[in-house]
Structures are given as C-alpha cells and as structure tokens.
Amino acid sequence: MSQNLWHFTDKQGSFTSSGIEKINTLYFPLCNETLLSSVTPTLHGDIKTDQNSFLLIPVSRMDLVNLRSSRNFWVYISKDRVWSATGVSKDLKQIHQDRVRLEAGLLWHQVTRENRRIGLRAEILSFVPSTGEPVEILNVRLTNTTSRKITFVPTAAIPLYCRSAHNLRDHRHVTSLLQRIRMHKFGVIVKPTLVFDESGHKPNQTIYFVLGWDGLGRAPRYVYPTQEIFCQENTDLEAPQSVLKNILPTHQPIQGREAMGALRFAHQTLGPGESRSYIVLMGITQDAALIQRLILKFKDRKHIERAFENTKRFWGKKSDIISVQSAEPNFDNWFRWVSIQPFLRKVFGCSFLPDFDYGKGGRGWRDLWQDCLSLLLNDPSRARSLLINNFSGVRIDGSNATIIGKKDSEFLADRNNISRVWMDHGVWPLLTLDLYMNETGDFDILFEETPYFRDHQICRCNQVDLGWSPERGMALKTASGRIYSGTILEHLLVENLTSFFNVGPHNFIRLEGADWNDGLDMAKERGESVAFSSMYAHHLQFLSDLLLNLKKRPIRVHKELILLLREMNYNDVKAKRAVLEKYFEKTKKSVSGKKLKLDTTYLSDNLRQKSLWLTQRIRQKAWLAQGFFNGYYDNALKRVEGKKGGRVRMILSSQVFPVLSGIADDKQIKQILASVTKYLWDRKLKGIHLNTDFKEEQHHLGRAFSFVYGDKENGAFFNHMNVMWAFALYKRGYATEGWNVLSSIYRMALDTQKSRIYPCLPEYFDIEGKGMYAYLTGSASWFVLTLLTQVFGIKVRNGDLLIEPKFSSVQFKETQVLRIRRNFCSRPLEVSFFNPRRLGYPRYKIIKAELNLRPLSSSNASRMLIKRNVILRLSPGKINKLNIHLG
Numbered sequence: 001m002s003q004n005l006w007h008f009t010d011k012q013g014s015f016t017s018s019g020i021e022k023i024n025t026l027y028f029p030l031c032n033e034t035l036l037s038s039v040t041p042t043l044h045g046d047i048k049t050d051q052n053s054f055l056l057i058p059v060s061r062m063d064l065v066n067l068r069s070s071r072n073f074w075v076y077i078s079k080d081r082v083w084s085a086t087g088v089s090k091d092l093k094q095i096h097q098d099r100v101r102l103e104a105g106l107l108w109h110q111v112t113r114e115n116r117r118i119g120l121r122a123e124i125l126s127f128v129p130s131t132g133e134p135v136e137i138l139n140v141r142l143t144n145t146t147s148r149k150i151t152f153v154p155t156a157a158i159p160l161y162c163r164s165a166h167n168l169r170d171h172r173h174v175t176s177l178l179q180r181i182r183m184h185k186f187g188v189i190v191k192p193t194l195v196f197d198e199s200g201h202k203p204n205q206t207i208y209f210v211l212g213w214d215g216l217g218r219a220p221r222y223v224y225p226t227q228e229i230f231c232q233e234n235t236d237l238e239a240p241q242s243v244l245k246n247i248l249p250t251h252q253p254i255q256g257r258e259a260m261g262a263l264r265f266a267h268q269t270l271g272p273g274e275s276r277s278y279i280v281l282m283g284i285t286q287d288a289a290l291i292q293r294l295i296l297k298f299k300d301r302k303h304i305e306r307a308f309e310n311t312k313r314f315w316g317k318k319s320d321i322i323s324v325q326s327a328e329p330n331f332d333n334w335f336r337w338v339s340i341q342p343f344l345r346k347v348f349g350c351s352f353l354p355d356f357d358y359g360k361g362g363r364g365w366r367d368l369w370q371d372c373l374s375l376l377l378n379d380p381s382r383a384r385s386l387l388i389n390n391f392s393g394v395r396i397d398g399s400n401a402t403i404i405g406k407k408d409s410e411f412l413a414d415r416n417n418i419s420r421v422w423m424d425h426g427v428w429p430l431l432t433l434d435l436y437m438n439e440t441g442d443f444d445i446l447f448e449e450t451p452y453f454r455d456h457q458i459c460r461c462n463q464v465d466l467g468w469s470p471e472r473g474m475a476l477k478t479a480s481g482r483i484y485s486g487t488i489l490e491h492l493l494v495e496n497l498t499s500f501f502n503v504g505p506h507n508f509i510r511l512e513g514a515d516w517n518d519g520l521d522m523a524k525e526r527g528e529s530v531a532f533s534s535m536y537a538h539h540l541q542f543l544s545d546l547l548l549n550l551k552k553r554p555i556r557v558h559k560e561l562i563l564l565l566r567e568m569n570y571n572d573v574k575a576k577r578a579v580l581e582k583y584f585e586k587t588k589k590s591v592s593g594k595k596l597k598l599d600t601t602y603l604s605d606n607l608r609q610k611s612l613w614l615t616q617r618i619r620q621k622a623w624l625a626q627g628f629f630n631g632y633y634d635n636a637l638k639r640v641e642g643k644k645g646g647r648v649r650m651i652l653s654s655q656v657f658p659v660l661s662g663i664a665d666d667k668q669i670k671q672i673l674a675s676v677t678k679y680l681w682d683r684k685l686k687g688i689h690l691n692t693d694f695k696e697e698q699h700h701l702g703r704a705f706s707f708v709y710g711d712k713e714n715g716a717f718f719n720h721m722n723v724m725w726a727f728a729l730y731k732r733g734y735a736t737e738g739w740n741v742l743s744s745i746y747r748m749a750l751d752t753q754k755s756r757i758y759p760c761l762p763e764y765f766d767i768e769g770k771g772m773y774a775y776l777t778g779s780a781s782w783f784v785l786t787l788l789t790q791v792f793g794i795k796v797r798n799g800d801l802l803i804e805p806k807f808s809s810v811q812f813k814e815t816q817v818l819r820i821r822r823n824f825c826s827r828p829l830e831v832s833f834f835n836p837r838r839l840g841y842p843r844y845k846i847i848k849a850e851l852n853l854r855p856l857s858s859s860n861a862s863r864m865l866i867k868r869n870v871i872l873r874l875s876p877g878k879i880n881k882l883n884i885h886l887g
Contacts, residue, residue, distance in 0.1 A: 105312060213299055564580075742787070
C-alpha cells in the first residue's frame with residue numbers, strides 16, 4: 001500500500017484502500033432527496049429520513065468506535081466456522097485473518113472481505129438509488145475461493161431502531177412498547193403506534209422495513225423479527241446465538257420488543273469459484289403500497305445493477321458541472337468530492353452524519369446563503385424563486401429566522417428555542433444576491449416583493465411578544481391586519497441599516513449571540529465585532545453604488561425605515577442606539593403599511609456617508625502596532641487582540657474581512673501576510689491556525705477558548721475561514737499567496753496518514769492534522785467559488801462572461817495548460833488556459849482567444865469580456881471549448 005490510506009483509481013473520484021477498516025471513526029455518506037445514510041468500512045452508521053425517523057440506531061463519532069450493533073451479514077458453515085462478512089464479531093482472531101479492500105466512489109461504497117480459513121470472499125456494495133426511492137440497498141456477493149465445495153447458511157442481520165433520535169435515552173424502553181412488528185414474506189415491517197412526545201403524542205404514520213431475497217429472487221427461509229429471538233439470552237449482536245449455534249427462530253411474543261431484520265436464507269453449496277448474491281433493502285416510508293412496488297422493482301438483479309449505474313452516473317454528472325484538469329490528477333479527483341459537498345449539505349442539512357450530532361435537521365441561515373453560492377454557479381436560472389423565498393426569513397428588525405426547513409417559507413426562530421441573534425447573518429444575503437445578479441443580469445429581482453418573518457421574538461430577540469402565537473401567522477402584518485411585503489432591496493436596507501445603528505460602547509457593531517465564529521457566544525451584552533463591521537461598511541457602499549446603477553428607478557420603502565436614514569453625528573453612540581430603539585418601537589408589533597418614495601441619489605449618498613464613517617473608524621481604531629487588525633471587543637469592554645501580557649493574540653477572521661471589504665490598503669495587507677506567517681502559520685503541518693493560543697479561557701468572549709487549543713473554533717485549521725482568506729487575497733490581487741492557502745488545504749486533506757479521512761474538504765483539521773466534521777461544511781461552496789471565479793477567473797458581470805485568471809506560476813510547473821468546466825447560460829463550457837512561458841499573475845496578458853476554434857477579439861489585457869448573446873448562440877447539447885492563450 002502507498003503512503004496514503006487510499007488512492008484514486010480513475011478520473012471520476014473513485015478510490016480504493018486496503019487496511020482502512022482499522023480507522024473506526026471513518027464514515028461515508030449515502031443519500032438521495034428522501035433517505036440519508038452513513039456507512040463505515042464495517043457497515044456501521046445509521047439510516048434516517050429526519051430527526052424523528054431513524055431506521056437504525058442514531059450514531060455520533062464516538063458511537064462508531066464503541067457501538068457495534070449495525071448492518072451485518074453472517075455465514076454459518078459449522079460450529080467452529082462462523083464468519084461475519086462485515087468484520088463485526090466477537091471472534092477477533094477470525095477478523096484478524098480477514099483481508100479487506102475498500103472501493104468507493106460518488107456515492108457508492110463497496111467492501112471486499114476475504115478469509116482463507118473460511119474459504120469465502122464477500123463483496124458488499126452499498127448505495128442509495130439516485131431515483132429517490134427511500135431505501136438503502138445492500139448487495140452481498142459471496143464467492144468460494146477454495147478448490148473444494150463449501151456449504152453454508154447465510155443470514156443478513158439488521159438491528160432496527162424505528163423511532164425518533166430523541167428516544168435514544170428519553171423513554172427508550174417505553175418507546176419499544178410502541179413497536180408493532182409485521183412478518184413479511186421477504187422480511188420485517190415495523191410501524192410504531194405513536195410518535196412519543198410528552199408535549200403531545202401523535203399517531204405514527206411512518207413505516208420501517210428490512211426486506212431481502214437471493215440473486216434468484218427467492219425469499220428468506222426464516223425471519224427473526226426481534227433482537228431477543230435472534231440473539232437469544234446473551235442479547236449480544238456480535239455473538240448472536242441463533243447464528244453461532246445454528247438455531248431456528250422460536251415462537252415468542254414479538255410486539256413491543258426491539259425489532260430485528262434478521263433474514264436467514266436457505267443453505268447454499270458453492271463449487272470452486274462459484275458465487276451467490278443476496279439483496280437487502282432497508283427503508284422508511286409513509287406509503288404502505290410503496291413497499292410492494294419496491295419489491296417488484298428491485299427483486300430483479302438487473303434492476304439493481306441498473307439502479308447502481310444510474311446512481312454513479314447521477315453523481316458523476318453533478319461533479320462534472322464544475323470540474324478541473326490540472327497537472328495534479330489527485331487534486332482534480334479530490335475537487336470532484338468538494339464540488340458535490342454543497343449538494344450533500346442541501347440534502348443532509350447540518351445534521352445526520354456522525355460528526356454532526358448537534359443538529360436536529362434543517363440548515364442554518366448562514367448555511368442557506370453560502371450553499372447557494374455553489375448552487376448558483378451550477379444552475380442560476382432555477383435560483384430566482386429560491387432567493388426571493390429566502391428573503392422572507394428576514395425580520396423587520398434586521399434579524400432573521402435561524403433554521404430553514406425544506407419547504408418554501410418554512411422558517412424557525414431557532415432549533416433549540418433560544419432567543420439569540422448572530423450579528424453576521426445580515427452579511428451573507430447580499431453576497432449571494434450579487435452573484436446571482438451578475439450571473440443572470442437580472443437586477444429586476446431587487447424590486448420583487450416578499451413578506452418579512454414574524455414570530456414571538458422582537459427587537460432583535462431582546463424582547464418577547466407574549467401576545468403573539470403561531471396561529472396568527474409567521475409573516476409580519478400591517479396595523480390593519482394585512483400581510484406586509486417589501487422589495488428585496490428594502491429587505492437589504494433593513495438588514496444593513498439596523499446593523500449600522502446597533503453599536504456597542506466602542507461604536508462598532510455589537511457581537512450579540514456571535515458572528516461567523518459561533519464560539520464567540522459569551523459577549524451578548526457589550527461585545528463588538530470589528531471584523532464584521534468591515535463587511536457592513538462594504539455592503540453600505542455596495543448598495544450605494546448599486547442604487548446609482550438602477551437608472552433612477554423609483555425606490556419605495558416602508559414608512560418606518562426613514563428613521564434609519566436620518567443624518568446625525570455618528571460618533572454619538574447613545575444617539576445611534578436611540579434611533580434604533582425608536583425604529584424597534586415603531587415596528588415591533590406591526591408596520592403602518594404605508595410606503596414612501598425615496599430619491600435614488602439621496603438614498604445612495606446617505607448609505608455612502610455611513611459606509612465612509614464606519615470605514616474610517618475601523619482604519620483609525622482597529623489597526624494594531626503588531627501589523628494586523630483587532631477584530632473584537634469582549635463583554636468586559638476589553639480589546640481582544642494585540643499584545644496581552646507579553647503574548648501576541650491574533651485571529652484570522654479579524655484580518656479576512658478588512659481585506660475582503662477593501663478597508664485594508666496594500667501596505668496593511670503585506671503586513672497582515674507577514675503577521676499570519678509569524679503568528680498563525682504552522683510550520684510542521686503547513687497550514688494556518690484560526691487564532692493564536694490565548695493560553696486562558698475567555699469567559700467574557702466565548703466558549704471557543706474553553707475548547708482545547710487546536711480543535712474546533714479555538715485554533716484549529718478552520719477551512720471555512722482559510723478559504724475565505726484565500727478568496728480575499730485573490731480579490732485584492734495576491735494570487736500566489738492565495739494559491740498557497742488553497743493548496744495547503746488540499747495537501748492537508750490528501751495527507752491521509754494524518755487527516756484520516758476519505759476525499760473531501762472537512763470543516764477543519766485539528767492540531768494533529770486530523771480532518772474533522774466531513775462533508776457538511778460551507779467551506780466547500782467557498783472553495784468552488786474561489787477556484788472558479790478567482791483562480792481561473794471565470795466570472796460573470798451583469799450577465800456577460802468575464803475572463804480574468806489569476807494563476808500562480810507554480811500551477812504551471814508541470815504543465816502548460818489548465819482546464820476547467822462550468823455551465824453558463826445552460827451551455828457547457830470547457831475553458832483551457834495555455835501558458836507556454838509558465839508566467840504567473842500579473843505578468844501575463846490574454847493575447848489570443850478562440851471559441852470552438854473561432855477567433856475572438858482580444859485587447860491584450862489581463863481580462864476579457866464575452867457578451868452573453870455570443871454564448872447563447874452556442875449549442876446547449878455539447879461541450880463548447882473556449883481557449884485562452886496567455887503570454
């Protein structure tokens with residue numbers, strides 16, 4: 001085996017490994033829009049559709065190490081020769097004799113386990129059909145590897161849970177009494193009587209099932225419907241007596257017991273080299289009739305094979321939408337996994353994989369908008385209604401719902417019913433909308449109207465409206481009781497203007513519940529985020545410029561917004577707070593419903609003045625002698641960063657946003673780069689820490705500093721912020737430095753001796769370089785966005801295609817051409833950059849360009865614009881080739 005734990009085997013992200021089953025915390029995602037699964041090399045993991053519907057017992061990371069009750073497949077030859085084809089058995093000696101090989105791809109997982117003493121090889125394929133059926137399919141193929149006949153009894157063994165994750169400890173036994181088990185020709189069907197909830201029990205409609213047949217479509221000979229019957233008195237799923245002692249199921253009570261999907265097939269004799277297959281379907285549905293349709297569809301082995309090929313093709317196409325061809329095939333393959341991660345998070349949300357045991361379903365507000373960045377690049381034409389709907393999660397006070405469901409306008413205040421506001425939430429909608437408007441040229445979306453979110457939390461969650469109830473509706477109403485709708489532009493103004501006035505004692509925007517770093521959550525009353533004050537300053541300037549480009553279109557806003565446009569002495573903290581409180585008082589229960597027409601020039605000037613004031617304050621008050629920005633003030637009114645007790649404290653996010661927003665000048669950026677290298681760069685692991693080690697807890701700032709240093713939000717190699725740091729550097733023209741950041745992340749991920757992960761971009765790497773929180777992270781969207789729009793420079797401006805590559809010369813060290821694919825105007829484009837002199841940005845110009853071998857006019861500059869109508873004339877049914885020559 002090579003130095004790494006696995007290696008790629010094709011150009012589609014498929015990989016193989018031997019020995020990877022020894023890493024107990026590894027898990028792999030399987031899913032479609034309906035069913036969510038995780039699986040390990042020993043077939044641990046769980047299957048669910050949501051927080052309240054788990055087929056297998058819910059697992060977190062540590063459960064993968066300690067919990068052994070999951071999918072299994074047993075082979076009984078004799079009392080001395082019993083084999084677990086998944087490697088989960090009390091017979092450790094036999095497991096150690098197994099030779100194991102893993103093969104996996106987008107999104108399929110196959111483990112091959114061979115035991116010479118037993119004389120069998122088991123190939124176990126797992127996948128969830130991309131066509132949407134709510135099942136995970138297990139295809140087990142047993143092959144005789146000896147020169148003699150082998151007779152055995154095969155048994156699939158799936159221990160069932162069939163209830164909400166809440167019941168893992170809360171009323172675990174009581175909820176087992178609700179289980180109603182029905183024997184089926186092909187397996188077991190379970191439908192609990194109730195959804196157990198002491199605040200209000202409900203009749204259960206969810207059906208759980210495990211069904212199976214052999215490769216010829218023949219049903220199991222016997223079914224063990226409960227764990228008691230299957231395991232007998234020892235109740236041990238790693239040593240089930242029915243298998244070890246070859247005991248047939250006995251007649252016992254089965255209702256109100258822990259269910260079991262144990263399917264014992266007829267004994268089988270295989271000659272040398274012969275094979276037999278067994279199919280197991282594990283699923284969840286509320287449609288009883290669907291079960292029979294699934295049996296008819298997947299009973300035929302050819303249908304299984306077709307479903308598998310369709311699934312591979314489906315995810316392959318997803319990864320093709322934005323794909324690269326560089327001098328490093330490993331990078332190209334790894335990037336395929338990164339490019340599908342936004343799709344995975346759309347399906348899984350921030351929950352339902354073993355590392356993500358803090359979630360109960362749905363995505364957060366920040367996740368919603370950041371995931372849209374990548375999804376917009378894939379298919380912006382479908383994003384319009386989604387974006388408009390998302391804005392209806394904004395409250396009139398500038399805060400927003402923090403949990404977003406799968407249905408339109410399905411918003412929740414918070415998954416844990418805690419009153420809190422993340423102050424950065426107003427930043428992300430405009431970043432995403434800007435990408436959409438440029439991709440499509442659709443600036444009319446600014447004037448589409450949508451409601452505001454309304455619940456019991458008012459005045460940025462500082463007060464509770466005891467007179468409100470959900471029955472009154474989740475949308476803001478006017479004083480007369482009508483639902484009020486405002487333009488998207490109005491929503492943006494509300495978010496950014498309320499933030500401008502929402503300042504703390506140092507006259508920077510209040511930190512409230514936290515900003516991007518959720519770990520800064522203990523400075524609600526008096527903490528301030530200078531880092532995100534930078535972004536609000538940027539947004540106010542952006543909106544000011546945007547208004548001037550709207551060609552004098554009438555701007556209409558709700559009457560109460562005028563309070564936030566008054567000109568005043570912005571240095572007066574008390575006066576600013578008073579303005580905000582007056583606005584809250586006027587809008588906390590309802591709005592008048594009256595709208596005022598504003599002069600575009602007046603509104604633009606008003607926003608610009610606010611932006612200039614805030615920009616100057618950050619430049620004057622936040623720059624430190626150590627050569628970087630202070631990003632925070634804590635709840636004790638103390639500056640967080642800089643030199644403290646002889647030790648320098650520095651946080652990466654405090655530098656990212658002043659650079660990204662344009663507040664930092666070139667001289668400051670160079671000093672920040674030197675400071676990042678000096679204080680945050682890890683010379684051993686070759687990565688950037690999120691912050692320096694403060695060496696003490698920060699009870700006036702947040703929980704992050706109570707974590708061990710080098711993990712989670714306290715000093716880990718946090719990929720989300722590292723990618724944004726790269727994006728900010730590229731945006732400001734520092735291409736080589738930006739590429740160094742991106743490549744450091746890739747190399748940490750591919751150093752699997754340390755990272756111990758499958759190919760993906762994890763949320764972070766810990767102090768030892770181990771990848772943590774795999775697959776469901778917003779850093780993937782930012783990585784795709786950065787690589788496409790900044791490194792390769794494939795951007796869109798006002799609907800036209802802009803080519804402005806920013807390559808580092810090192811990217812051409814082993815090649816003269818780099819390629820990337822993306823869709824534009826629903827036309828597949830393959831853009832090739834030829835650089836025979838291997839020049840780096842900004843030393844080269846675009847000297848020639850060809851589209852499908854036809855020359856395009858080029859101005860011999862660092863960028864070129866291709867009009868949208870030129871692309872629209874291309875065929876949507878083939879890959880169109882755009883060649884860019886650099887020199």
